[in-house]
Amino acid sequence: DGGITQSPKYLFRKEGQNVTLSCEQNLNHDAMYWYRQDPGQGLRLIYYSQIVNDFQKGDIAEGYSVSREKKESFPLTVTSAQKNPTAFYLCASSSQGVGANVLTFGAGSRLTVL
C-alpha cells in the first residue's frame, strides 16, 4: 500500500543534541512538507520541497534543517538551535496537477526534549 512512513514515532532528546526525523513516501509525489503541531494549535509549516535537490523555508524554519536528495525521502533535523523543540512533527506529501492541493500525512513523530 502506498503511503508515508515516519520514524521514529517517539523520540527523547537531551538539550543540546541534534536529532533527525525520517520521512519516506512511496506515492511518487513530487512535493513534500514538514509541519509542527503543538497542543491546541494547528499545523505550522517548517520546510517544504517541490522537487529533488530543492527546498524552501516555511513559516517557522529557524532551528531546523532538511535535505531532499531523493524523491522518496525528506528528513528533518531538529538542531540544538531550536529553542522549544518538544512537539508533534508531521510529514506530508502531495502530487502535482489536479491533486496538488490535497496532503497525505504520515503518522507523525513525537519529540520530547528532556
Place this chain on the structure above:
Amino acid sequence: EDKVVQSPLSLVVHEGDTVTLNCSYEVTNFRSLLWYKQEKKAPTFLFMLTSSGIEKKSGRLSSILDKKELFSILNITATQTGDSAIYLCAVVSNTNAGKSTFGDGTTLTVKP
C-alpha cells in the same frame, strides 16, 4: 500573510446531535479550501472546496464554501462517538507555492 480562523475551538455534544464547524479565511489569490479529520496521529482528507455554493457531501458529513464572505462550514449530522476528532481547515493560495495554511482546529468530543 494568509490566515485561517476556526470556531469553536472545542465542542462537546451527545450522540445524535448535529454540529456545525466554522472556518473563515483571508488569503491572497485563493485556490482551494480543504477539511481534514485528525483522530490520533495523521490527518486524513475529507473535502476540497473550490467553488462557492456547491455542497460536498460524504455520508453524514457535508461542507460548503462562500467565497464572497470568505468562510466555509463543515456539518456533521447524527454524530457518533467515532466522529470525535480534531477537524482542521486549510487554505491553499496560488501565490504561495501551493502551500497549505492551517487553522488551529476544532476539537469535537461526542459523548455516548
